[in-house]
Structure formats: C-alpha cells, structure tokens
Amino acid sequence: MNLLTEKPAKGFYRFSSPQTFYPLAEKMLPWFWVAAALFGIAGLWISFFVAPTDATQGEAYRLIFVHVPASWMSMFIYLVMAAWAGIGLALGTRLSGMMAQALAPTGALMAALSLATGSLWGRPMWGTWWIWDARLTSELILFFLYIGFIALQAAIDDPRRADKAGAVLALVGVVNVPIIYFSVIWWNSLHQGSSVSLTKSPSMAQTMFAGMILMALCFWMYSIAVALMRVRAIIIERERNAEWVRTEISMEKTNAVE
Amino acid sequence: MPTATALLITAQRDLLLAMRRKSDVLVSLFFFVIVVSLFPLGIGPEPLLLKKIAPGVLMVAALLSTLLGLPRMFAADYADGTLEQLALSPLPFGLLVSGKILAHWLVCGLPLVLLAPVLGLQFGLDGESLPMLMLALLIATPLLSLIGSIGAALTLGVRGGGALLALLILPLYVPTLIFASGAVEAQMVGMSTSGYLSLLAAMLALAVFFAPWATSAALKIALE
Numbered sequence: 040m041n042l043l044t045e046k047p048a049k050g051f052y053r054f055s056s057p058q059t060f061y062p063l064a065e066k067m068l069p070w071f072w073v074a075a076a077l078f079g080i081a082g083l084w085i086s087f088f089v090a091p092t093d094a095t096q097g098e099a100y101r102l103i104f105v106h107v108p109a110s111w112m113s114m115f116i117y118l119v120m121a122a123w124a125g126i127g128l129a130l131g132t133r134l135s136g137m138m139a140q141a142l143a144p145t146g147a148l149m150a151a152l153s154l155a156t157g158s159l160w161g162r163p164m165w166g167t168w169w170i171w172d173a174r175l176t177s178e179l180i181l182f183f184l185y186i187g188f189i190a191l192q193a194a195i196d197d198p199r200r201a202d203k204a205g206a207v208l209a210l211v212g213v214v215n216v217p218i219i220y221f222s223v224i225w226w227n228s229l230h231q232g233s234s235v236s237l238t239k240s241p242s243m244a245q246t247m248f249a250g251m252i253l254m255a256l257c258f259w260m261y262s263i264a265v266a267l268m269r270v271r272a273i274i275i276e277r278e279r280n281a282e283w284v285r286t287e288i289s290m291e292k293t294n295a296v297e
Numbered sequence: 298m299p300t301a302t303a304l305l306i307t308a309q310r311d312l313l314l315a316m317r318r319k320s321d322v323l324v325s326l327f328f329f330v331i332v333v334s335l336f337p338l339g340i341g342p343e344p345l346l347l348k349k350i351a352p353g354v355l356m357v358a359a360l361l362s363t364l365l366g367l368p369r370m371f372a373a374d375y376a377d378g379t380l381e382q383l384a385l386s387p388l389p390f391g392l393l394v395s396g397k398i399l400a401h402w403l404v405c406g407l408p409l410v411l412l413a414p415v416l417g418l419q420f421g422l423d424g425e426s427l428p429m430l431m432l433a434l435l436i437a438t439p440l441l442s443l444i445g446s447i448g449a450a451l452t453l454g455v456r457g458g459g460a461l462l463a464l465l466i467l468p469l470y471v472p473t474l475i476f477a478s479g480a481v482e483a484q485m486v487g488m489s490t491s492g493y494l495s496l497l498a499a500m501l502a503l504a505v506f507f508a509p510w511a512t513s514a515a516l517k518i519a520l521e
Contacts, residue, residue, distance in 0.1 A: 128514075183468040190464055194455045203518040204451050208465060211447055211511055215469050218500065222472035226479070 055132045057274040058283045064267045071267065075260035082253030090246045099163045103247075106156040108255035109149045112262055113181060114216075116146035120188075121213035124206035134270075136202025137277070139209060140192055141269035145262050147185035153178055173224040180219050184212045198277050303388045307396025308403070314373075315404045321369060326408050329362035333416045344421050351420035352430065352481035356474050359409050359434060363441040364466065366405035367449040368459055370397060371516065375453050381520055384513075394516065395509040398446045406438030422485070429484040436497040437477035443501075443508035444469050450515035472500060 054060045086104035093100040120142040127135030157175060158168045169175065188208055195201035278284050315322055336354045337347055374380040374397075383393050413434050414427045422430065448466035452458040480493035 180468045180471055183464070187461075187465040187468065190461055191451060191455075194452075194457055194461055196456075200518055200521065204455075204515065207447070207511060207515045207518065208451055211469070214507070215472070218472045219468070222475045222496075226475045 055134055057134050057137065057278055058281070060134055061271060061274050061287065064271050068264060068267055071260050071264035075257050075264055078253050078257035078260060082250055082257050085246060085250035085253060090250050091244060093247075097163075099160060102156050102160040104250050104254045106153060106160060107251055108258040109153040109156065110178060111255055112258045113146055113149035113153050113178065113185075115259075116142050116149060116262060117181065117184070117209075117216065118213065120146060121209040124202075124209040127202055128206040128210070133199075133202075133277075134274075136199075136206065137270050137273045138266070139205060140202065141266045141273055142262075143185055143189050143192070144269070145265050147182060147189065149258070149262070150178060150182035150185055154182060173220075173226065176226075177220045177223045180223070181216065184216070188212070300389065300392055304392050304396040304399070307383075307393045308400040311397055311400030312403060315400065321366075322404050322408070325362050325365045325405055326412065328365055329358050329409055329412065330416065332358040332361060334419075337420075348421040348485075351417060351422055352426075352433075352478040352485070353474075354420070355413055355416060355430065355434075355481075356437070356478040359413070359438060360441060360467075360470050360474060362409060363405055363438065363445060364463055366401060367445045367462060367466070368452070370401050370446060370449045371453055375519070380516065384517060384520055390513045390517070391509040394446070394513045395505075398442050398509060398512070401446070402439045402442040406442055409438055410434045422481075426481055426484050429490060430481050432494070433477040433480040433497065436494065436501055437473050440473050440497070440501045440504050441470060443504040444473070446512040447508055447515060450512045450519060453516065453519040473497070476500070 054063055082104065086101055090101070090104075092098055120139045123135045123138040123142070126132065127139065154175070157178070161170065161175075162168055188205055191208055192201045192205045195204055275284060275288075333354060336350065340346060340350070371380060374383070384390050386393070410431055413430050417427050417430050445462075445466050448462045448469075451465060452462045455461060476493045476497045480490045480497070483490045483493060
C-alpha cells in the first residue's frame with residue numbers, strides 16, 4: 040500500500056490516516072497532560088484537605104476518590120475501545136484498530152486499580168480483602184475481558200488481522216458486559232447501594248462529590264493523553280517502512296540537535 | 298439447495314467425521330467425568346457438602362469439557378482448505394457455520410446432558426433435581442457451543458490457540474454458568490426455577506441468532 044499516491048481526504052476524515060493523525064496527536068498531547076495535571080491537583084486538594092471526614096467510614100473513605108474514577112474509566116474505556124473497533128471493522132480504517140489497541144492497556148490498568156483500591160477499602164470496611172459480591176466480581180470479569188483482548192492481539196502477528204479479530208472480540212464483549220453485569224447482580228448482591236446516580240441527587244456531601252468528579256476528569260484526561268502517546272508509538276511501529284515515517288524521524292532528529 | 302438442507306448436510310458431514318474418530322469424542326466425555334470425580338477427592342466425602350456444590354461442579358466441568366472440543370470445530374477444515382471452499386460457496390456462510398456448531402453440540406454437548414444424571418447421583422442429588430439438572434444442561438450446552446464457536450474462530454491458526462481460547466471464552470461463559478447452576482440450586486431448595494430457565498432460554502435465542510454471524514465474521518478474518 041503506497042500512502043503517497045492516495046489522495047488526502049477532506050475535513051475531519053483527513054485525520055483518519057495515521058500519517059496526518061501522528062502530528063495532530065503530538066499537538067494535542069500537551070493539552071491533555073496539562074488538563075490531567077490541573078484536574079488532578081484540584082481533585083487531590085479537595086479530596087485530602089477540603090472534603091470532610093465521613094461520619095461512618097472515617098478517613099478510609101477517601102479511597103473512593105481513586106476507586107470510583109478508576110471503575111468508571113475501566114467501563115467507559117471498554118465502550119470507547121469497542122466503538123473504535125466497530126468503526127475499524129465497518130469502515131476498514133487502520134487508525135481505528137490502532138486506537139483500540141492503544142486503549143486496551145489503560146483500560147486494564149484502570150480495572151486493576153479499581154480492584155486493588157476496592158480491596159484496600161474492603162479491608163477496614165467489610166473486614167475482608169475480597170468478597171464475591173456483584174460489583175467486585177463483574178469488575179474482575181471486565182479485567183479478564185481486557186486481558187483476553189490484549190492476549191489475542193499479541194498472539195496474531197499480522198497487525199491487520201489482529202485489529203479485526205480484536206474488533207470482533209471487543210464487540211462480542213460489549214454485548215456481553217451488561218449480561219454479565221446483571222447475571223452477577225442476580226447471583227449475589229451484598230455490596231452497598233450506589234451512592235451516585237444520574238436520577239437522584241447524590242447522597243454524599245457536595246465537596247466529596249466535587250472531589251470525585253474532578254478526579255474522574257483527571258483520570259479521563261490522563262487516559263486520553265496516554266492513549267495518544269501509545270497510538271503514536273503504534274503508528275511509528277506499524278508504518279516504519281512508509282516514506283513519511285522516515286522524513287518525520289529525520290526531522291525530529293534535526294530538531295533535537297538544534 | 299434449500300438453506301435448511303445445507304445446514305443439515307454440514308452438520309451430517311461433521312458428525313460423520315467425528316464418528317470416524319470416536320476417541321476425540323470420548324476423550325472430552327471422560328474429561329467431564331474425571332473433573333467431576335476429582336472434586337469429592339479434593340474436598341472430602343461429606344454428603345451434605347457434596348450435594349450443595351453439585352450443581353456448580355457439574356456446570357463448571359461441562360463448561361471445561363465443551364472448551365476442550367472447541368479447537369477441533371474448525372481446525373481440520375481450516376488446515377485442508379475445506380473452510381475456504383465453504384466460505385466461497387453461494388450458500389450463506391453463517392448457515393454452514395451453524396451446521397458445524399450444531400454438530401459440535403451433538404458431539405460434545407448432548408452426551409454431557411445424558412451423562413449428567415449419573416454423576417448427579419454420585420453427588421446425592423434427589424429425584425427432582427436430576428431432571429432439572431438435565432433441563433438446565435440441555436439449554437446451557439448449546440449456548441456454550443455457540444459462544445465458544447466465536448472464540449474457536451478467532452483463535453484459528455493463532456499461536457498458543459488452546460490456552461488463548463480459554464482466556465477469551467471463559468469470561469463470556471459466566472452468565473450461562475450462573476443461571477444454569479442457579480436453576481438447579483433453586484430446585485434443590487424448592488424455589489421457582491422459571492426465572493433462571495427463561496433467562497437461559499433468552500440467551501440461547503440471542504446466541505442462535507448472533508453467534509453464527511460473529512463466528513462467520515471471525516472466520517472470514519482468519520481466511521483473509
């Protein structure tokens with residue numbers, strides 16, 4: 040496939056080509072890092088110094104400022120990953136598969152972080168590191184789904200086939216996630232009710248809620264920034280034989296010398 | 298050729314091939330028996346405890362035994378080019394794939410349903426729980442074959458296929474496991490089982506429609 044003979048697409052679709060997306064991602068990166076840092080500083084400050092000590096849970100509740108955003112992101116990233124995978128499968132765009140591949144490790148990290156902080160929180164609250172409750176179990180299964188996706192992509196040498204096979208798996212997974220979630224709830228529910236919902240006002244203090252939202256925004260921005268960095272690495276790796284990569288790298292080298 | 302005939306002929310062909318290599322079929326059946334027999338040895342012979350864990354143990358063993366037969370679903374046809382011919386034929390590929398899944402269930406799933414009551418007796422299940430065990434397995438095993446076919450297609454010709462297949466498919470088997478063993482447990486304590494069975498049947502209906510479609514998409518990716 041010779042990229043040089045392809046006519047560049049117009050408008051937004053111009054960035055569906057790895058060649059045009061690579062410099063765009065580079066320009067976007069600092070903004071997301073700065074946003075992640077600002078939200079992070081504000082969120083951590085509120086979480087540790089402003090938010091009051093919880094009446095029943097004491098100081099240990101402060102783990103939710105990491106735990107809840109990580110859980111949200113682990114679910115949200117799976118949806119975004121499946122969406123990119125679906126777009127890649129439907130339109131045959133190469134960049135979509137690369138985005139899905141770049142998102143998977145961050146999603147797995149978020150799921151692992153959510154499990155780890157959940158079990159740290161469970162020790163003082165429930166008196167045990169792990170209970171087989173619905174939300175813990177479904178988060179664990181979500182983690183397995185991420186690992187399966189990463190393992191399948193790693194096992195296939197041809198990147199195009201890896202993208203497509205991963206896309207089918209991600210889409211099958213996204214159909215199954217709600218089924219798994221509700222089956223696990225039916226199976227066993229000891230977990231306390233959700234304290235944040237979209238329909239009723241939060242039952243927690245306003246400052247706690249603000250801290251959690253700021254931390255969630257921080258995690259979100261971090262995820263985007265890291266995914267963009269990873270997708271840039273994937274682009275360079277996969278397109279290493281393309282002409283534009285050579286010129287790009289030689290330009291970066293001269294810039295570094297200056 | 299009418300489309301239903303195509304499905305049956307594909308299934309018939311796979312059944313014939315399986316009958317010519319009976320050892321493959323028997324291996325996964327004995328695997329089921331052995332895995333189930335290991336639990337009393339590992340846990341201890343208390344009848345009450347064994348009765349309590351019986352539904353879960355039988356379902357997990359059925360699930361692993363189905364998994365064992367999955368790599369064979371497409372591997373031989375992929376290696377000798379038959380799968381490519383099937384994909385090129387004017388008949389709907391999803392239908393031919395359904396025939397292969399049907400054959401897999403008849404070979405790897407149905408024997409488990411028939412064998413389960415014997416193993417259930419070993420665990421001390423009563424006369425009313427045994428038919429429920431068979432019924433739950435009767436709905437669950439085709440579901441396992443259907444979901445498993447997607448994984449079998451995705452890992453076709455891939456390095457470390459067997460272990461990878463387990464990694465991909467086992468998380469997706471969780472709802473089937475929960476509802477199938479839930480139905481038997483509910484029967485044992487005298488609660489209503491209709492909710493579990495309805496959900497299992499609903500998942501089966503969804504899988505009958507969607508799984509062959511996803512599997513044929515995955516097979517086409519492997520054949521490219």
